[in-house]
Amino acid sequence: xxxxxxxxxRIYRELFNQYGPQGWxxxxxxxxxxxxxxxxxxxxxxxxxxxxxxxDLPLERNQVYEVILGTILTQNTxxxxxxxxxxxxxxxxxxxxxxxxxxxxxxxxxxxxxxxFFNQKAIYLREVTKFFISLNGQIPRRKDLITVKGVGNETxxxxxxxxxxxxxxxxxxxxxxxxxxxxxxxxxxxxxxxKELFESNLPKDVAIYNEYHALIVEHAKRYYQKNPxxxxxPLPQMIKY
DNA sequence: AACCAGGACGTGA
DNA sequence: TCACGTCATGGT
Numbered sequence: 001x002x003x004x005x006x007x008x009x010r011i012y013r014e015l016f017n018q019y020g021p022q023g024w025x026x027x028x029x030x031x032x033x034x035x036x037x038x039x040x041x042x043x044x045x046x047x048x049x050x051x052x053x054x055x056d057l058p059l060e061r062n063q064v065y066e067v068i069l070g071t072i073l074t075q076n077t078x079x080x081x082x083x084x085x086x087x088x089x090x091x092x093x094x095x096x097x098x099x100x101x102x103x104x105x106x107x108x109x110x111x112x113x114x115x116x117f118f119n120q121k122a123i124y125l126r127e128v129t130k131f132f133i134s135l136n137g138q139i140p141r142r143k144d145l146i147t148v149k150g151v152g153n154e155t156x157x158x159x160x161x162x163x164x165x166x167x168x169x170x171x172x173x174x175x176x177x178x179x180x181x182x183x184x185x186x187x188x189x190x191x192x193x194x195k196e197l198f199e200s201n202l203p204k205d206v207a208i209y210n211e212y213h214a215l216i217v218e219h220a221k222r223y224y225q226k227n228p229x230x231x232x233x234p235l236p237q238m239i240k241y
Numbered sequence: 242a243a244c245c246a247g248g249a250c251g252t253g254a
Numbered sequence: 255t256c257a258c259g260t261c262a263t264g265g266t
Contacts (some may be wrong), residue, residue, distance in 0.1 A: 004250085024247090072248095074246085074248090075247085076244095076249080076261090077247085077248090077250040077262090077264085078245085078264080079247055080246090080264090081263070081264065082246095083248080090253095101247095113263070114260095114263065114265075115263075117247085117263080118262070118263080119262085120250085120262095121262095150249065150250085151249085151265085152248060152250080153249090154247080155248070170247085173246090173247080173248080174247070188256090190255085190256090213247085214247090215244095216247090221247095221249090225245070225266095226244075226266095232261055241263095242259090243265105244265105245266090246265090248261105249261095250259105250260085251258105251259090251260090252255105252260105254256085
């Protein structure tokens with residue numbers, strides 16, 4: 001049992017002990033091999049991570065870009081569907097910002113249809129692609145990212161954390177669901193407060209931010225998918241005292 | 242057959 | 255700020 005009084009940190013340790021490193025973005029290896037789907041092991045309805053424990057990715061430009069595409073595609077959709085859309089785009093070799101913009105709108109929509117909201121996501125993807133190119137290799141500021149149509153709070157933080165490796169904690173619906181169920185925050189807590197709660201209780205460490213959010217998602221998939229949320233969650237017992 | 246998925250936007254209090 | 259309707263396919 002951890003001796004720390006820091007509940008946020010204790011939960012992180014518990015989750016990591018339970019599930020281990022998750023391995024999120026990026027999905028594709030743009031240097032050589034394509035992803036072999038048979039290598040992806042099942043993990044609670046989704047697919048197993050791609051490079052668990054490696055927090056140095058993405059390394060190259062198209063990999064950074066791929067993560068950005070993924071953050072838009074997965075909005076309010078399971079990662080499994082977003083992943084399919086991403087693989088569809090990869091088959092056309094358009095996971096490259098310049099080539100992506102050459103793709104006609106109808107083909108684009110067709111490729112990403114499986115991820116839902118394809119009309120607006122097609123627009124969002126183009127917008128964020130133009131923004132990415134305009135950066136010219138620079139790391140975007142959060143306030144500039146948020147002005148891009150289709151990039152809200154969570155997506156902006158996801159891009160900064162998972163594409164640019166900047167220490168911005170990502171809060172999502174699962175985070176709110178779990179931590180309000182545990183009685184740590186209110187159900188109607190807003191994004192900024194919840195994000196601040198994590199960032200003020202954790203070392204400013206990209207690897208921890210990266211892993212913690214992924215662990216929250218994995219935990220939520222197991223115990224917070226259907227109502228009543230958190231019914232069989234063992235966390236309340238584990239973090240007692 | 243409902244309900245949910247690694248949300249964001251536009252609008253009107 | 256905050257609440258609400260809208261966007262849409264797919265899995266369970």
